[in-house]
Amino acid sequence: MSRTPAYAAELRAALARAVRGVSERDLARATEALVSRYRSVSPAAAPILASPVHVAAYAAYRMPATHAALSRALGDVADRGLAPRSLLDLGGGTGAAAWAAAGAFESLERVTVLDQVEDALALGRELVRGSPSEVLARATFARAVAGDWPSLEADLVTVSYVLSELDEPSQDALVADAMHRGQAVVVAEPGTPDGYARVLRVRSTLIEAGWTILGPCPHASACPLAGSDWCHFAARINRSAEHRRLKGAELSYEDEKFSWVGAVRPGVVDSLAPQSGSGRILRHPLKRKGFVEFQVCRPDGTTGREVVSKKAGRRYRAARDAEWGDTLP
Structure with a gap:
């Protein structure tokens, strides 16, 4: 039985505690700035999470959606039989992928989140403090700059909602680094045409290197949607009262659109279940x-x-x- 709903509820409670005491006006202003940035398709000129208030706004505004998208993708990977003991999340900020992985994989024993923004890492540590999940409670949140990561490897490496902040050479370097460090790699991006295009480039890189696609694709041929449509999916999020206030929303839920690809290096696939279903x-x-x-x-x-x-x-x-x-x- 999936543990994702319980982890989502625990994350919402942790987020509510984390933003308590932060001015609603400051949160609203920071959220507006984040919304404007996320609607841009150009690489970021500076870190998006520029202050503790921006970090708190991001966590309240975006972290539930990122967690929901990663939970859906990692749940599919888990269904293939992947059972990682270690997770390395590159550019993981406040730890949405860590929460998703803890919910998806009972096998998980070690979690490391690397990011260049110390304020984001500090909030990530605060969110997991006291978590009933042992693997989350002892997760490592370490500061590191892309291109100068420490020498770490893991069974699973995640790169989620990061590539849009980088130019193409930096995207390629980050993906290559993830492949060097992991037995399996999962990359997720916003479910927009440009997000899909970035995921498609990652997919091509993985296939050209001989890796086996875990999902969502049921094949390793050229994407049949390229040039006419884009491949994306949706994960439903139950909004908290704070989440609704920040977004100026009335509905108690929203659907996060995302694109993703997951793959394993040669040899690992032999231990996994074959793709099930008809597509x-x-x-x-x-x-x-x-x-x-x-x-x-x-x-x-x-x-x-x-x-x-x-x-x-x-x-x-x-x-x-x-x-x-x-x-x-």
Whole structure:
């Protein structure tokens, strides 16, 4: 049974404690600055988290969404049978990927988060302090500048929502570094056309190096959406009252759109389960009376429409429960 909902609730409570005492006006101003930056597609000229208030605003505004996206991606990787004992999160800031990994992998024993912003790392330490998860409570949050990381390796290396802050040569260098350090690598970016383009470049790098794709792709062929559409998924987040205030939102939930790719180096895949299902569901299913219609990326490298009718019995019942981003039953 997934531990993600419990970890998401614990994270929300920790975030509420962390922003207590910070001026709502300061949080709102910092949040506006962050929103403006995240809507830009150009590399950042300076660290986005420029002050403790910006860090607190980021954590309250963005961390639940990043955690939800990484939980979905790492959950898929866990379903393939990956059971890492160690996690290294490059550019991990306040630790969203660490929380997601702790929820996805019962095997996890060691977590290290590296980032250049000490204020972000300090908040990350505060959030995990007193956590009932032993692996989170003893996680290491260490300051390091990209290109000068300490000599660390891990079973799983994550790079989440970082590439958009870098120019292409720096992106390539970071991905190469992640591949050098990890047995498996997961990269996630915003679910926008430019975020998908960055993920697609990472996917090509992984495949060219002989790595095996874990997800979301059910194949290693050229992406059939390239040039006409973009591959992205959604994770639902339950908003806290603080989260709603910061975003000026009324709904009690939101859907975080994200793109991602995960892969393992040659040899590791032999210990994992093969891809299950008939492909990856690319859009919200259309559930009609007597049948369910899907848009699917197939194992043969094509995309198209798939229909599962009521006559399929057990498969139809599974199809009724399938969602965007799942594998097709």
